[in-house]
Amino acid sequence: MTERKVRVRFAPSPTGPLHIGGVRTALYNYLFAKQNGGDLIFRIEDTDSNRFVPGAEEYIIESFKWLGIKFDEGVSFGGNYGPYRQSERKDIYKKYVKQLLDAGKAYMAFDTPEELDAKRNEIENFQYDAKTRGMMRNSLTLPKEEVERMLAEGCQYVVRFKIEPGRDVHVDDLIRGDVNINSSILDDKVLYKSADELPTYHLANIVDDHLMEVTHVIRGEEWLPSAPLHVLLYEAFGWADTMPRFAHLPLLLKPVGNGKLSKRDGDKLGFPVFPLEWHDPKTGEVSSGYREKGYLPEAVVNFLALLGWNPGNDQEVMSMDELIRLFDLSKCSKSGARFDYVKGIWFNHQYLLQKDNSEWVPEFDKVLRQNGIEATAEQEAAVVGMMKQKVVEYVDNDGNKKKRNVSFVSDLWPLCSFFFTAPKAYDKEDKFVRKNWKETAAADMEELAGILQSLDDFSVESQRNAIDSWAEATGKKPWNAWRVCLVGTGQGPDMYELSAFLGKEETIKRIKSAIEQLN
RNA sequence: GGCGUCUUCGUCUAGCGGCUAGGACACAUGCCUCUCACGCAUGGAACACGAGUUCGAUUCUCGUAGACGCUACCA
Numbered sequence: 001m002t003e004r005k006v007r008v009r010f011a012p013s014p015t016g017p018l019h020i021g022g023v024r025t026a027l028y029n030y031l032f033a034k035q036n037g038g039d040l041i042f043r044i045e046d047t048d049s050n051r052f053v054p055g056a057e058e059y060i061i062e063s064f065k066w067l068g069i070k071f072d073e074g075v076s077f078g079g080n081y082g083p084y085r086q087s088e089r090k091d092i093y094k095k096y097v098k099q100l101l102d103a104g105k106a107y108m109a110f111d112t113p114e115e116l117d118a119k120r121n122e123i124e125n126f127q128y129d130a131k132t133r134g135m136m137r138n139s140l141t142l143p144k145e146e147v148e149r150m151l152a153e154g155c156q157y158v159v160r161f162k163i164e165p166g167r168d169v170h171v172d173d174l175i176r177g178d179v180n181i182n183s184s185i186l187d188d189k190v191l192y193k194s195a196d197e198l199p200t201y202h203l204a205n206i207v208d209d210h211l212m213e214v215t216h217v218i219r220g221e222e223w224l225p226s227a228p229l230h231v232l233l234y235e236a237f238g239w240a241d242t243m244p245r246f247a248h249l250p251l252l253l254k255p256v257g258n259g260k261l262s263k264r265d266g267d268k269l270g271f272p273v274f275p276l277e278w279h280d281p282k283t284g285e286v287s288s289g290y291r292e293k294g295y296l297p298e299a300v301v302n303f304l305a306l307l308g309w310n311p312g313n314d315q316e317v318m319s320m321d322e323l324i325r326l327f328d329l330s331k332c333s334k335s336g337a338r339f340d341y342v343k344g345i346w347f348n349h350q351y352l353l354q355k356d357n358s359e360w361v362p363e364f365d366k367v368l369r370q371n372g373i374e375a376t377a378e379q380e381a382a383v384v385g386m387m388k389q390k391v392v393e394y395v396d397n398d399g400n401k402k403k404r405n406v407s408f409v410s411d412l413w414p415l416c417s418f419f420f421t422a423p424k425a426y427d428k429e430d431k432f433v434r435k436n437w438k439e440t441a442a443a444d445m446e447e448l449a450g451i452l453q454s455l456d457d458f459s460v461e462s463q464r465n466a467i468d469s470w471a472e473a474t475g476k477k478p479w480n481a482w483r484v485c486l487v488g489t490g491q492g493p494d495m496y497e498l499s500a501f502l503g504k505e506e507t508i509k510r511i512k513s514a515i516e517q518l519n
Numbered sequence: 520g521g522c523g524u525c526u527u528c529g530u531c532u533a534g535c536g537g538c539u540a541g542g543a544c545a546c547a548u549g550c551c552u553c554u555c556a557c558g559c560a561u562g563g564a565a566c567a568c569g570a571g572u573u574c575g576a577u578u579c580u581c582g583u584a585g586a587c588g589c590u591a592c593c594a
Binding site for chain 2: 012015047048113158179182186190194202224248250251253313315334335338340343346347389390393405406436471477479490
């Protein structure tokens with residue numbers, strides 16, 4: 001085995017937004033490349049002109065930029081193996097198609113789509129292969145003159161790979177080991193279409209990977225069935241000795257139900273399946289994105305990395321650098337992974353907690369503005385500091401009340417609005433109020449307000465000294481009633497911190513109006 | 520239907536012939552406490568089934584079932 005520099009690629013087709021499963025495939029390629037000091041190539045596989053969606057390519061590039069997955073070369077990144085867009089490589093493919101044709105390893109087929117449909121109706125499980133190609137219209141069955149005449153007339157044709165039956169084809173997969181398939185069950189795949197002068201995936205893929213000196217093909221399991229075909233293609237070209245190693249990744253499955261993860265699941269269960277928000281240029285439909293939902297890219301990366309792989313120990317929270325260090329294709333699991341988006345939320349919680357308060361501010365500021373609040377960055381950071389470890393109550397899909405950590409900056413608002421606006425009204429029926437607003441509460445609060453009023457220094461320490469000693473001397477426990485005054489219910493941070501944040505004037509104002517309304 | 524891949528708690532998974540089958544998410548409880556929390560601790564919860572190999576199988580082999588994927592002039 002020759003020492004070749006590791007080169008891997010991620011090669012999406014620009015048919016829409018990047019699916020989260022594609023993100024994981026790209027991530028694994030990136031981790032593998034970086035760990036081995038290799039290159040990651042970004043190639044656009046736009047050989048199906050009918051499915052092209054404008055904006056998709058830019059979307060994909062922006063997604064990876066946000067996620068911190070960096071390409072070394074490719075579309076928009078430059079490099080010495082270009083062009084990296086398959087639609088710009090027509091001449092290259094033509095050359096290789098001819099090579100196969102000349103060597104008798106491929107042939108031209110003139111069957112029209114209608115004729116093929118007819119055959120499929122006529123013969124059950126029809127497959128274009130060694131058994132059936134003799135009865136079709138192709139350069140193998142037609143007289144040479146006839147073929148030349150049709151070519152001269154400009155008849156459309158496709159080039160098919162001539163698969164020799166009865167051979168065991170071995171795919172050496174880094175994750176699954178030796179996968180063996182008999183070539184008899186393979187069909188003569190279309191490699192090239194004269195109609196648009198473009199190759200199909202299979203041909204383009206092999207030619208490009210070879211020319212771009214790709215050493216490892218890391219892709220989804222849906223490609224495993226066509227891997228033998230690819231092996232045969234490498235052999236047909238005489239490139240077997242530099243054929244890349246294969247690694248077929250397990251699929252991402254629906255959180256509930258059967259099948260692989262689809263956009264529908266996200267819509268139904270309320271989680272994004274795309275990294276960025278996507279606006280469909282045709283339908284105008286908007287699909288939510290992780291970025292816009294308030295996820296941190298580190299969290300998305302970490303979460304995705306662990307869906308189908310783990311470092312073999314109990315470590316779960318890992319930075320990109322750690323992932324690069326620890327990643328191991330041979331430790332990838334073989335079975336599909338259900339997409340556990342709840343764990344993704346937990347990862348976001350972890351990374352959010354690690355962030356400095358000031359890093360929450362821009363997002364928090366957005367949330368506050370949406371609610372008509374203006375505050376300084378210092379105030380916002382202070383509130384974040386007091387609130388970041390709280391929980392949110394929410395109602396799940398089954399209508400049950402549940403609790404969730406503050407996992408997104410936007411979770412903060414319902415928990416901290418009282419910092420910025422006084423309780424609209426005091427609800428006597430509130431459970432916490434009922435329990436903590438006793439008969440003596442009004443009098444106690446009057447007394448408390450008096451003490452606060454007398455303080456020149458309204459800092460946390462100053463208040464704590466004054467109130468604690470009063471509480472100790474009188475045996476009173478004023479905090480919960482005080483909380484009722486300032487918050488309206490049983491939420492919020494330490495009372496001294498809250499009161500210091502609000503300031504003397506606002507604090508006393510709220511105490512007064514609570515006394516008024518609750519008695 | 521054919522071909523291929525896969526199968527450990529509800530979920531993500533560790534395990535690579537002998538373990539009280541480990542961790543995390545989620546869930547429940549307790550501790551802490553001026554509230555809600557965070558944190559910490561605890562708990563319930565799994566080897567698809569059937570043969571075989573072996574002194575011994577979650578682990579190896581075969582079969583069954585199920586799941587997933589592919590089966591296009593899409594990728």
